[in-house]
Amino acid sequence: MADATLNVGQLGEPSGTKPKRTFSRRNIILYGTLIVIAMYYLLPLYVMVVTSLKGMPEIRLGNIFAPPVEITFEPWAKAWATACTGLNCDGLSRGFWNSVQITIPSVIISIAIASVNGYALANWRFKGADVFFTILIFGAFIPYQVMLYPMVILLREMGIYGTLTGLVIVHTIFGMPILTLLFRNYFTSIPEELFKAARVDGAGFWSIYLKIMLPMSLPIFVVAMILQITGIWNDFLFGVVYTKPDIYPMTVQLNNIVNSVQGVKEYNVNMAATILTGLVPLTVYFISGKLFVRGIAAGAVKG
Numbered sequence: 001m002a003d004a005t006l007n008v009g010q011l012g013e014p015s016g017t018k019p020k021r022t023f024s025r026r027n028i029i030l031y032g033t034l035i036v037i038a039m040y041y042l043l044p045l046y047v048m049v050v051t052s053l054k055g056m057p058e059i060r061l062g063n064i065f066a067p068p069v070e071i072t073f074e075p076w077a078k079a080w081a082t083a084c085t086g087l088n089c090d091g092l093s094r095g096f097w098n099s100v101q102i103t104i105p106s107v108i109i110s111i112a113i114a115s116v117n118g119y120a121l122a123n124w125r126f127k128g129a130d131v132f133f134t135i136l137i138f139g140a141f142i143p144y145q146v147m148l149y150p151m152v153i154l155l156r157e158m159g160i161y162g163t164l165t166g167l168v169i170v171h172t173i174f175g176m177p178i179l180t181l182l183f184r185n186y187f188t189s190i191p192e193e194l195f196k197a198a199r200v201d202g203a204g205f206w207s208i209y210l211k212i213m214l215p216m217s218l219p220i221f222v223v224a225m226i227l228q229i230t231g232i233w234n235d236f237l238f239g240v241v242y243t244k245p246d247i248y249p250m251t252v253q254l255n256n257i258v259n260s261v262q263g264v265k266e267y268n269v270n271m272a273a274t275i276l277t278g279l280v281p282l283t284v285y286f287i288s289g290k291l292f293v294r295g296i297a298a299g300a301v302k303g
Helices: 002-012 025-052 074-081 095-125 130-139 144-158 164-189 192-200 204-218 218-233 239-242 250-258 269-302
Strands: none
Touching: 025 164, 025 204, 025 269, 074 269, 095 130, 095 164, 095 204, 095 218, 095 250, 130 164, 144 164, 144 239, 164 218, 164 239, 192 204, 218 269, 239 250
């Protein structure tokens, strides 16, 4: 009887770790810090959105944090179709399509070449691979400004300076080092036994790459795609140096709209133009954000 009473008492006692309080000091500090950081980044976006939806009379009242009394999309329409970007007054629409023609081939070509480079450096230890990899890494940290004038001369001699083709080549070259590093590190993290088994079965360089490496590499391709789309779409320096007004990318036209000194400063149009310019990389982040995190966690930045 005593044993039974003892067992019941033992069973009745709570076991395991003590549950944590929801409003503990640690949680208050943690979530408070996260909320402050989120507000720091979201507040400018909020100001841009509400300003872009106001008319100029309401903006002149001075309360930038107040929501619009009367919502208007006229600033968005003007930013897209009729805002003046220098001598032309066709808004950001022309620059958008120029940026599309620059970004798509630059992303595809640079990722295709860099993935093959990373695969070769990770799995095929050819003579001089370490020297080649060192040169690529060194190229990733050379300031762009050092290469501006030599690239102008090179593109001029090739007859493609001031063209979209020339700018595509520039973005492809400058994206190659960091992308090769990412792919090389990712392919290194894939079990070497898969590569050796394929070699034993008689698979060659391209067979292993296309049938084994590519199907396993979706996360790192998403990482590379996001990095390249963001970098190329948001680029201003190369766009203004290597193109001409008729084929300026969207960021250069945005600069021309915002810094225009003619007439009244239309802050609502400027804010709408800024949001329109950033919509493409923002959309890419929203669509493929989970795969981006997976790619980073799966070895994208491992050495």
